[in-house]
Amino acid sequence: MESADQFKAVQPLQYYKRFLDQNIRPDGRRLQEARTTTVNVNFCTHANGSAMVRIGNTTVCCGVKAEITTPSVTQPNDGIIVPNVDLPPLCSSAIQSGPPTDYAQTSTKLIDDILVSSNLIEKKDLCIVPSKYVWVLYCDIVCLDLDGNLIDASLLIKLPVVSVNEKTGKLEYDHAKTTSLTLRDEPIATTFAAFDSDAIIMDPTLEEENLCNGSFTITLNKEDDICSLFKPGGTELDNQKLQNCLKHCKRRVNSVRSLMQNAVSS
Amino acid sequence: MPTDTKRLPVPETSICPSTLIEDISAKKLPLISNNKRRDDRLCTQLRHVYAKLKVISQAQGSAYIEIGNTKVICSVYGPREVKKRDEFSMDGQLCCDFKFATFSCPQRRSHLSDNEEKELSQQLLNALSPAVCLNKFPKARVEIFALVLENDGSAFSAAINCASLALVDASIELYDIPVAACVRYDGVNLIVDPQLNEEYSHQESNLSEENGQVLVAYLPVLKQISALNHVGCLSSKVLNQSMKLCIEATQKMHTIFQECIKEKVKSIMD
Numbered sequence: 082m083e084s085a086d087q088f089k090a091v092q093p094l095q096y097y098k099r100f101l102d103q104n105i106r107p108d109g110r111r112l113q114e115a116r117t118t119t120v121n122v123n124f125c126t127h128a129n130g131s132a133m134v135r136i137g138n139t140t141v142c143c144g145v146k147a148e149i150t151t152p153s154v155t156q157p158n159d160g161i162i163v164p165n166v167d168l169p170p171l172c173s174s175a176i177q178s179g180p181p182t183d184y185a186q187t188s189t190k191l192i193d194d195i196l197v198s199s200n201l202i203e204k205k206d207l208c209i210v211p212s213k214y215v216w217v218l219y220c221d222i223v224c225l226d227l228d229g230n231l232i233d234a235s236l237l238i239k240l241p242v243v244s245v246n247e248k249t250g251k252l253e254y255d256h257a258k259t260t261s262l263t264l265r266d267e268p269i270a271t272t273f274a275a276f277d278s279d280a281i282i283m284d285p286t287l288e289e290e291n292l293c294n295g296s297f298t299i300t301l302n303k304e305d306d307i308c309s310l311f312k313p314g315g316t317e318l319d320n321q322k323l324q325n326c327l328k329h330c331k332r333r334v335n336s337v338r339s340l341m342q343n344a345v346s347s
Numbered sequence: 348m349p350t351d352t353k354r355l356p357v358p359e360t361s362i363c364p365s366t367l368i369e370d371i372s373a374k375k376l377p378l379i380s381n382n383k384r385r386d387d388r389l390c391t392q393l394r395h396v397y398a399k400l401k402v403i404s405q406a407q408g409s410a411y412i413e414i415g416n417t418k419v420i421c422s423v424y425g426p427r428e429v430k431k432r433d434e435f436s437m438d439g440q441l442c443c444d445f446k447f448a449t450f451s452c453p454q455r456r457s458h459l460s461d462n463e464e465k466e467l468s469q470q471l472l473n474a475l476s477p478a479v480c481l482n483k484f485p486k487a488r489v490e491i492f493a494l495v496l497e498n499d500g501s502a503f504s505a506a507i508n509c510a511s512l513a514l515v516d517a518s519i520e521l522y523d524i525p526v527a528a529c530v531r532y533d534g535v536n537l538i539v540d541p542q543l544n545e546e547y548s549h550q551e552s553n554l555s556e557e558n559g560q561v562l563v564a565y566l567p568v569l570k571q572i573s574a575l576n577h578v579g580c581l582s583s584k585v586l587n588q589s590m591k592l593c594i595e596a597t598q599k600m601h602t603i604f605q606e607c608i609k610e611k612v613k614s615i616m617d
Contacts, residue, residue, distance in 0.1 A: 124418070124496075124497070125418075125450060125451065125496060125497045126416060126497065126499070127450060127451060127452055127453050127497060127498070127499075128450040131450065138404040138405075140402075140403075142448075142496065144448065144449065144450025144451070145450070146363075146449070146450050146455045148361035148362055148363050148455065149361060149362045149363075150358040150360065150361035150362070151358070151360075161358055163355055163356075163357050163358075164355065165354055165355065165449075165458070167449075167458065169446065169492065169494060170424075170444070170490070170492055171403070171406075171420070171421075171422045171492035171494055172403065172405065172422075173405045174405060174406070174407075174424050178444060178492075180353045181353045181354065186353055186354075189354065189355060190355075193355060217357075217358050217361050219357070219449065219450075219455060221448070221449040221450055221458075223448055223494070223496075287405075
């Protein structure tokens with residue numbers, strides 16, 4: 082047992098490859114198996130909507146706050162959605178306090194892109210009085226425990242959150258009438274990590290993310306169409322492998338979708 | 348106006364809808380009616396406390412605490428080596444960071460620390476440092492991060508409790524476990540563990556009246572007070588009384604935390 086630990090410490094990549102050759106991962110998962118996922122909605126009473134998602138050890142929580150603002154001159158009928166991914170120094174020893182890290186910034190941008198491309202929330206729905214008042218939704222995502230696969234967890238969060246977060250009320254007269262916002266779509270992301278020995282694994286942990294030489298994230302919408310594919314460099318992929326991943330991705334998305342429905346309805 | 352170039356642009360101003368709805372009914376309601384508080388508690392009754400150690404896998408030590416609806420998570424990293432240091436010292440260094448999550452309060456908070464958060468970080472440091480054996484880790488630093496996920500009153504005392512549990516979880520040597528509690532005085536009654544609509548605020552208070560809030564961080568085994576924070580205006584008699592109530596409350600909490608720590612030790616032994 083001790084020698085296995087030593088081998089892992091000295092040559093972590095070799096250690097992983099031995100496992101991957103046997104179609105299994107050191108934590109006992111199959112290559113295309115995700116970690117246990119739990120979804121919890123509305124944990125915070127001060128937010129208009131909130132959710133907490135755990136994938137294995139990775140914990141992310143998100144609160145959405147709706148406020149009133151004036152729209153931009155060019156798009157007077159459009160509401161504004163501002164996502165932000167925050168990686169506080171609380172969540173990992175690798176992060177120091179200070180301005181957001183590059184990783185947090187790319188994550189924020191990716192989530193913003195997915196929100197736009199999936200048309201999750203129709204911006205026209207957020208309009209109160211054209212060119213005067215619109216809603217702005219601040220979607221703040223805070224990572225509490227960084228153990229790989231941040232994006233997947235972050236995206237999961239969006240959904241249950243926004244389903245309960247709209248309040249109508251005009252600036253002068255205040256109706257406290259609450260209507261929930263219609264969601265046009267359900268984007269769900271799955272991240273894969275590729276090791277060069279042709280092994281592609283789903284839902285990598287932090288350790289696996291650090292060792293692998295390329296990861297990519299596929300986001301599927303309600304109709305199982307791809308609404309975002311994010312692959313920042315890394316090893317090359319051929320079409321065959323990608324199709325294969327897509328198949329696994331669809332399976333994963335279905336299980337996640339039922340999880341979320343359970344969480345929202347309970 | 349400083350702009351945050353590392354985050355997506357936000358609208359310059361936005362108004363929280365709850366500020367528009369004048370919530371007179373809740374504010375005018377007396378703190379106590381028929382010996383019961385707004386949430387049906389007695390004056391000295393604490394809210395339900397739930398505490399859990401080891402919640403963050405990446406941290407040396409971490410804790411999560413729920414007091415009623417107030418939720419705080421805290422992690423401890425270290426002792427880590429300090430690379431740059433102005434002065435040599437044989438004592439270790441504590442470093443505290445207290446933050447409200449942007450969605451934790453009725454009003455949205457900024458991503459950057461505001462003055463209140465900076466002040467509370469300093470107070471957290473002052474409350475914890477008398478309890479930590481700093482001489483055990485010379486030339487190193489222990490970092491404590493507290494994040495309030497939901498603020499429903501007494502968030503700062505919850506943060507002190509959470510931070511001391513996280514220190515225990517990180518196996519940092521302590522002289523004692525600091526436990527904090529809060530008491531509010533509204534001119535007539537002393538109430539323990541105030542929730543958000545019972546907390547003292549400068550806007551509402553009338554300076555001619557006696558009105559205030561006291562927070563005590565207590566070391567229950569050493570029977571010493573590590574921090575005392577007081578806002579508002581109180582006579583010395585009331586201050587004494589409220590300190591006594593705070594200490595009683597911390598002793599109740601201390602037994603809960605002891606159970607929590609015992610459970611953790613048991614799980615390690617098994």
